[in-house]
Amino acid sequence: MVFSVYLWVIGKMENKDKMMEELRRVKCKSCGRIQYPGRIRCIKCRASELEDIYPEPLDRGTVVTFTKLYALPETLKGEPPYVFGIVEFDNGVRIFGQISEREKVEIGMKVKPTYGQVSVDSEGKPSMGIIFEPI
Numbered sequence: 001m002v003f004s005v006y007l008w009v010i011g012k013m014e015n016k017d018k019m020m021e022e023l024r025r026v027k028c029k030s031c032g033r034i035q036y037p038g039r040i041r042c043i044k045c046r047a048s049e050l051e052d053i054y055p056e057p058l059d060r061g062t063v064v065t066f067t068k069l070y071a072l073p074e075t076l077k078g079e080p081p082y083v084f085g086i087v088e089f090d091n092g093v094r095i096f097g098q099i100s101e102r103e104k105v106e107i108g109m110k111v112k113p114t115y116g117q118v119s120v121d122s123e124g125k126p127s128m129g130i131i132f133e134p135i
Contacts, residue, residue, distance in 0.1 A: 026050040060135055061087040063109045066099060075119045075127070087111055087132055100133045110135040 027034045030047035041048050066085030069076075076082055083099040098118050099105055111132040118129040 025053055027053050059089075060110055060112050061089040061095075061132070063099065063105065063107055063111060063132075064088045064094070065107065066105055068102075068105075075121060077120050085132070087113075095130065097130045097132055100131050104134075 025034055026039065027050065028042035028045060028047055029049040029051060031042060031045040033042055033044040034053070035043055039050070042050065064086050066083055068081035068083050070080045072078075072080055072082060081102055083102055083105050084097065085099050085105070086094050086096050087099075088094045095113070097113075099111065100114075101109070112135050113130045114133050115128065116131050117126040118131060119127045121127055
């Protein structure tokens with residue numbers, strides 16, 4: 001089964017339960033393609049019959065690629081580098097997100113998703129999101 005890469009959009013999530021609810025995705029009833037975010041048509045076969053599904057708990061994953069960001073936008077406070085990467089979980093789901101380890105991050109590293117402040121918006125309010133921490 002092919003999974004779409006999740007692009008985790010950082011937002012003003014007020015709690016972990018709300019954030020996990022936002023991970024809802026859709027499955028095409030015709031070809032079985034699972035995609036995020038939800039759409040009105042399947043991106044593979046163009047069928048319009050889709051069903052909402054929710055992911056099983058994502059306990060641990062593996063870093064498949066990463067990059068270090070040294071030139072920070074205004075919304076990222078703190079010292080560079082910030083590390084972002086794609087993490088693949090045992091069920092094939094991939095999520096893009098921030099990685100807490102800044103110096104010793106490597107492809108193949110085992111991580112777990114945690115919930116915390118990832119940035120500050122233009123009004124100074126914290127934006128919460130998923131941060132991957134090494135296991």
